Amino acid sequence: MSRTARDTCLLLGLSVAAIVASGILLLIILFLSTEAWPVFSQVGLLKFAFDEAWYPTEGAFDLKPMLVASFAMSMLSIMLAAPLGIASAVFCRFYAPPVFRRAYQWIIILLAGIPSVVLGLWGLTVIVPLILMLAPPGASLLAGSLVLALMIVPTVALTTQAALASIPQFYWVGAAALGLSREGTLLGVALPAIRSSIFAGIMLAMARALGETMAVLMVSGNVVQLPTSLFDPVRTLTANIALEMAYATGDHRSALFVSGLALTVLVFILAWVARRSGGQVVHA
Amino acid sequence: MLSKLFTTGALIFVALSTPVIAADDKIVITGSSTVAPLITEIGKRFEEKNPGVRVDVQTGGSSRGINDARSGLADIGMASRALKKDESDLKAYTIARDGIGVVLNSANTVSTLTDQQIVDIYTGKISDWSAVGGTQGPITVVNKAEGRSTLELFLHFFKLKASDIKAHVVIGDNQQGIKTVAGNPNAIGYVSVGTAEFEAGQGTPIKLLGMGGVAASVENVRNGSFPLARPLNLVTSKEPTGMTKLFIDYTQSADTHDLVKEQFFVPNGP
Amino acid sequence: MPEPANLIDREIHPVRDRVLLGAVWAAAMLVAGAFVWLLADLLWHGAGRLDWSFLSTAPRNSGRAGGIWPIVVSTVLIVAVAIVVAAPLGLATAVLLSEFTRRGGATERAIGLSLDVLAGVPSIVFGLFGNAFFSVWLGLGFSILSGGLTLACMVLPILIRTAETGLRMVPDDWRLGAAALGLSRTTALHQILIPVATPVLLAGLMLGIGRAMAETAALVFTSGYVDRMPSSLFDSGRAISVHIYDLTMNVAGGDRSAYASALVLIALLVLVNGAAIWLSDRTLQRKIATR
Numbered sequence: 073m074s075r076t077a078r079d080t081c082l083l084l085g086l087s088v089a090a091i092v093a094s095g096i097l098l099l100i101i102l103f104l105s106t107e108a109w110p111v112f113s114q115v116g117l118l119k120f121a122f123d124e125a126w127y128p129t130e131g132a133f134d135l136k137p138m139l140v141a142s143f144a145m146s147m148l149s150i151m152l153a154a155p156l157g158i159a160s161a162v163f164c165r166f167y168a169p170p171v172f173r174r175a176y177q178w179i180i181i182l183l184a185g186i187p188s189v190v191l192g193l194w195g196l197t198v199i200v201p202l203i204l205m206l207a208p209p210g211a212s213l214l215a216g217s218l219v220l221a222l223m224i225v226p227t228v229a230l231t232t233q234a235a236l237a238s239i240p241q242f243y244w245v246g247a248a249a250l251g252l253s254r255e256g257t258l259l260g261v262a263l264p265a266i267r268s269s270i271f272a273g274i275m276l277a278m279a280r281a282l283g284e285t286m287a288v289l290m291v292s293g294n295v296v297q298l299p300t301s302l303f304d305p306v307r308t309l310t311a312n313i314a315l316e317m318a319y320a321t322g323d324h325r326s327a328l329f330v331s332g333l334a335l336t337v338l339v340f341i342l343a344w345v346a347r348r349s350g351g352q353v354v355h356a
Numbered sequence: 357m358l359s360k361l362f363t364t365g366a367l368i369f370v371a372l373s374t375p376v377i378a379a380d381d382k383i384v385i386t387g388s389s390t391v392a393p394l395i396t397e398i399g400k401r402f403e404e405k406n407p408g409v410r411v412d413v414q415t416g417g418s419s420r421g422i423n424d425a426r427s428g429l430a431d432i433g434m435a436s437r438a439l440k441k442d443e444s445d446l447k448a449y450t451i452a453r454d455g456i457g458v459v460l461n462s463a464n465t466v467s468t469l470t471d472q473q474i475v476d477i478y479t480g481k482i483s484d485w486s487a488v489g490g491t492q493g494p495i496t497v498v499n500k501a502e503g504r505s506t507l508e509l510f511l512h513f514f515k516l517k518a519s520d521i522k523a524h525v526v527i528g529d530n531q532q533g534i535k536t537v538a539g540n541p542n543a544i545g546y547v548s549v550g551t552a553e554f555e556a557g558q559g560t561p562i563k564l565l566g567m568g569g570v571a572a573s574v575e576n577v578r579n580g581s582f583p584l585a586r587p588l589n590l591v592t593s594k595e596p597t598g599m600t601k602l603f604i605d606y607t608q609s610a611d612t613h614d615l616v617k618e619q620f621f622v623p624n625g626p
Numbered sequence: 627m628p629e630p631a632n633l634i635d636r637e638i639h640p641v642r643d644r645v646l647l648g649a650v651w652a653a654a655m656l657v658a659g660a661f662v663w664l665l666a667d668l669l670w671h672g673a674g675r676l677d678w679s680f681l682s683t684a685p686r687n688s689g690r691a692g693g694i695w696p697i698v699v700s701t702v703l704i705v706a707v708a709i710v711v712a713a714p715l716g717l718a719t720a721v722l723l724s725e726f727t728r729r730g731g732a733t734e735r736a737i738g739l740s741l742d743v744l745a746g747v748p749s750i751v752f753g754l755f756g757n758a759f760f761s762v763w764l765g766l767g768f769s770i771l772s773g774g775l776t777l778a779c780m781v782l783p784i785l786i787r788t789a790e791t792g793l794r795m796v797p798d799d800w801r802l803g804a805a806a807l808g809l810s811r812t813t814a815l816h817q818i819l820i821p822v823a824t825p826v827l828l829a830g831l832m833l834g835i836g837r838a839m840a841e842t843a844a845l846v847f848t849s850g851y852v853d854r855m856p857s858s859l860f861d862s863g864r865a866i867s868v869h870i871y872d873l874t875m876n877v878a879g880g881d882r883s884a885y886a887s888a889l890v891l892i893a894l895l896v897l898v899n900g901a902a903i904w905l906s907d908r909t910l911q912r913k914i915a916t917r
Contacts, residue, residue, distance in 0.1 A: 093782055094737050096744060127519045160657055163654035176658060182661070185839050187891065193870075193874050197535060208542060209496040211536065227833060231829070238796070255643035256639075293525045305524060316501050318418065321419045325419065332751045339745075384768075389876050400854075412768065412862055413852060529876055551878035618688075
């Protein structure tokens with residue numbers, strides 16, 4: 073095969089893969105919409121935004137508190153996890169003594185694979201009682217954010233680490249030639265060079281936080297309300313689906329698919345905003 | 357590496373696409389996560405007695421059981437509640453019963469609550485344990501998620517609406533309720549009587565309260581004197597035949613009573 | 627890169643450097659501490675239940691007694707299906723994004739955005755979707771295949787994003803060099819870009835495997851709940867995390883088995899990741915040796 077023919081074949085194959093990969097989302101949205109349609113067509117979109125509360129078996133479908141809870145919890149968790157994750161990566165690459173490095177690397181890898189159920193169980197039996205000592209009922213926005221943060225630290229850490237590892241050698245050499253200290257190299261050269269990769273990792277982590285179900289369900293209290301403090305119990309959209317889907321029928325079931333769609337829209341908006349601001353960071 | 361990965365992927369896909377022969381007799385059962393562990397165990401014993409038969413149990417909730425039985429996706433559905441009015445096209449077979457009792461943390465000094473006090477606590481009129489004779493402390497009300505059969509039973513018994521209840525923690529499955537109450541000295545919740553009795557016996561810091569003067573115990577659920585109980589049902593869309601009928605008959609027979617007790621439910625019959 | 631003058635100005639900051647050092651150590655110790663705490667909790671509750679028969683036998687009495695061997699087998703099969711399907715698909719998409727589209731161009735933006743959104747789809751929605759699409763529509767039923775394919779959809783964004791990052795970090799000089807040598811882009815990819823990006827690809831793979839092994843909600847409705855030994859990929863098979871969920875949330879008296887199962891899962895992760903690291907070290911060495 074000629075060189076260009078091979079490249080054309082490759083491009084064709086790659087395009088098919090990319091179409092399949094992005095097609096999955098369309099399929100999922102199609103699926104959610106079909107399932108959500110019955111309640112949409114009957115009660116309309118406005119009820120989901122302007123109802124008094126969420127009592128789906130009594131025909132009240134307000135999603136606002138859960139949208140806010142999902143958003144607040146993922147934001148809080150990423151605010152905790154991003155610095156911890158980046159610091160973890162930096163620790164592994166620059167600061168850790170060799171013995172620690174291997175061990176710490178394993179901790180991060182294993183943390184990435186702890187089932188959310190196990191983290192949830194630990195949260196429910198360890199973290200929630202601790203928070204309870206500060207303010208009842210313990211199961212709260214804070215508990216959910218803490219458990220989520222621990223869950224997504226590895227995502228930020230591993231992506232940052234990978235990016236650090238792939239910084240070209242001449243950056244380090246250049247920094248050394250300029251007489252920069254380790255910290256100066258880090259803050260002045262290394263981290264700025266990979267900020268778009270770090271950002272991509274943070275986006276992944278935040279998406280994971282928004283989509284997480286089981287652990288959140290176990291520790292955050294699941295009361296449908298707008299949180300006024302960190303210690304208030306809240307229900308996220310994912311927990312709502314997991315809690316009620318098992319027993320929901322008719323309009324109630326359909327309304328749960330609306331909460332799935334609402335979450336997808338929320339993620340879409342966040343991803344879009346992030347891409348816009350992320351793009352600016354790259355160009356700056 | 358890329359091409360190698362592609363080939364491996366393709367090869368595995370081809371290998372996967374070869375058809376397999378289904379078991380001669382497979383019974384598919386889906387539904388309630390409360391009932392699923394019990395039916396799994398009964399299924400295993402049934403498989404031993406009837407070689408060649410396979411019983412596949414899947415969970416996903418009572419509504420899934422009802423839907424799958426209706427649509428024919430499953431031979432049998434599992435539901436941890438009685439059939440509703442709009443489900444009268446289905447047939448239900450009760451395999452066991454399960455009582456629902458109010459639980460407190462064992463550190464709580466309160467030992468009885470009247471029905472009215474329970475209603476007042478769950479509707480937020482009473483918010484401190486001192487109002488019902490306990491030591492001072494804000495009450496944490498643990499409620500079940502909307503649609504759960506235990507919630508519906510609880511609401512029905514106390515003549516409440518879902519929106520009347522002011523909960524501080526909303527939970528899904530039974531064990532989450534037990535763990536939540538066990539971890540919070542000021543919590544009140546309602547869970548399956550059998551499991552609560554077992555957990556309390558194992559040293560979990562919870563205690564069961566009586567209801568309407570009747571002690572919450574498996575014995576009182578069995579003899580019918582405990583007021584709050586639900587049936588655990590198998591559901592079919594039409595009159596069962598063949599292996600499905602054999603299985604349903606088996607689940608209702610005395611042969612399975614030891615398995616029912618092992619899951620802390622109450623067997624049928626006297 | 628920022629202005630050099632700016633950098634030199636930053637260099638003489640011993641206090642800032644000290645603070646940074648402390649902060650990084652504190653953060654690392656916080657994460658490590660939380661993990662050790664978690665692990666200790668698991669060991670405290672579960673180690674007593676862990677022995678050879680736990681690993682080698684089937685569960686009895688809803689998992690309160692007996693072991694988890696069939697469940698370990700199912701888990702490995704489910705994750706294997708997911709990775710075998712998702713890894714080539716993910717790598718191919720990543721190559722397209724990094725090598726054949728303009729950064730910030732329409733194609734890259736559209737695919738990238740759809741992947742970002744896909745990454746945020748809740749696991750339970752993946753489960754319901756997988757059930758409707760793979761189990762019912764494609765007729766795969768409750769099976770290891772359905773579960774694996776559902777997980778493949780789920781880990782795809784992780785694999786693509788990390789692989790893309792890895793490929794983009796390869797300096798353009800290398801691509802230009804390959805082109806100057808008259809290599810086709812296919813050869814350049816195969817011989818240069820992908821080998822160079824291997825460490826990052828591997829990191830992504832590990833994240834993906836970890837995520838797949840840890841998944842519960844997406845599997846309840848797809849690979850299912852049956853805890854017997856699977857005889858083919860078309861059988862339903864219970865994953866460890868589904869087992870753990872059932873034991874902690876549905877089975878009174880199942881906690882000890884749940885903690886022990888979690889320990890087995892962690893051991894399994896060590897095994898899989900260890901093998902992956904070893905394999906990549908070996909391939910890297912071979913590549914270097916043949917050069």
